[in-house]
Amino acid sequence: MAKGRFVSTFKLSVMTPEALLYQNEVESVFFTGDTGEYELMPYHYPVLGVLVEGNIIVNWREAIPIKFGLIKFFANDCVVLVEEIERFRPDRGKKKDEDIITDSDDAVHHV
Numbered sequence: 497m498a499k500g501r502f503v504s505t506f507k508l509s510v511m512t513p514e515a516l517l518y519q520n521e522v523e524s525v526f527f528t529g530d531t532g533e534y535e536l537m538p539y540h541y542p543v544l545g546v547l548v549e550g551n552i553i554v555n556w557r558e559a560i561p562i563k564f565g566l567i568k569f570f571a572n573d574c575v576v577l578v579e580e581i582e583r584f585r586p587d588r589g590k591k592k593d594e595d596i597i598t599d600s601d602d603a604v605h606h607v
Contacts (some may be wrong), residue, residue, distance in 0.1 A: 506572040510552060510560055512580050525574060527567060536569055543569040544549040552576065555592060556565035 505521040526535045528550035536543065547565040555562065565578030 500540075504541075506536075506538045506569075506574060508554065508574045510576045510577070510578060513579055517578070517580065518554070520554075523555050525577075526556070529567075536574060538572060540569055542571075543567060547576070547578065549581075552578075 499525055503523060505523055508518065508520060508525055509516065509583045510518040515539075523533055524537050527545070527547055528531065530546040534545075545567045547561050547562060547567060551559040551561050560578075561581040562578040563581055565576055567577075568575045
């Protein structure tokens, strides 16, 4: 019988009021909280916390930038409610015509 590595995971859901940003089974997640940095792993003690601006690091491979958020970890289920830092996302719609930024002076010109 071949020996394999047992990988334990937990469910992570990261969401804003408008959309679900990320949902998957993960091995670890790293946060910057209001009292310091911490990492959650499967079967961690229950946690309620406040997150500050920074990145949510998933499995030390993916980063989700946030302004702030709230976290609840209980029974191997991690739910994170965040205000996301604005970034380009194709599904959010098109830019308004009146907000055009030029490279010459980086000012907003209204058309």
